[in-house]
Amino acid sequence: MTAVPVPFSGVARVNLMPRVEVARRERDKLVRMWVWLVFGAILVALLVIAGAFAFKFLADQRLSAEQARTSALLTEIAALSEVSQALATESELTAFRGEAMANDLAWTPAIAKVTGILPAETTLTEFDFTVGGVPQGGDPAAEPGLVGTFSVDSPTPLDIVAIIRSLRGVEGVLYADGQSVTTSQQSAGRYSYLLNVVLDQTAYSGEYAAEGGE
Incomplete structure (x- = not known):
């Protein structure tokens, strides 16, 4: 009976790594993955917080500008109140003169x-x-x-x-x-x-x- 040779190519490799070491390496790989995930989550949270602070800072700046503008307008209105009062007084005096002199003769x-x-x-x-x-x-x-x-x-x-x-x-x-x-x-x-x-x-x-x- 003739034996059939089994085809074989390349160098034979034998994994002599102990199962404990393989498990340790897998755990280390998993830990590193979770560390990066946590680090990424923290980074995203920091970016969100920074964006929120930036938005609040810009909103505060706009609010301060509007408050300053409002104060300026109130100051102008206060300055014009004397003019308005003078115009009202003039109108009242004109109306009074019109009534008092309604029968002025030519x-x-x-x-x-x-x-x-x-x-x-x-x-x-x-x-x-x-x-x-x-x-x-x-x-x-x-x-x-x-x-x-x-x-x-x-x-x-x-x-x-x-x-x-x-x-x-x-x-x-x-x-x-x-x-x-x-x-x-x-x-x-x-x-x-x-x-x-x-x-x-x-x-x-x-x-x-x-x-x-x-």
Whole structure:
């Protein structure tokens, strides 16, 4: 019977390492792996903590900047409070002046309305007027604004009826009538006429009226 040779190549190797040593080496390898894992975990935790501190530091910086900006704005507002108070006071005084001077008269046009219809030879010698009420926002041409009397002097007798009729037709005159006629005792041929007249509130100057008002 012929033996069949077993094919064999290379150098024969025999592991003579004791099983205890092999186990020790495996334990050391496992320990090193766990050490690196723990070290990595600690490193990651430190990085997270450092990131959190950095984020908090940046947030604190932004908060400090906003607080400084707020303080600056409050300082500016405090500085402007005096201006606001002055403007409010000015507005109140302007409103008070508008109410107090609402019936301020434009004397020259008012007197011109009366004297404009008088004959050339007559002279306005005296007038006594009382200012009417404050405008109420209605029609100023329907409310009395100037009530009183005026006196005129003439060297000749006047047609007082015609004068009163002309005066009643003047724009802004609500009422006109004669009161008395006298002859001067000191100057012969001089005649004095006393007339009653009521002008509407268009006689007011409106100079101190509030904006948007009458």
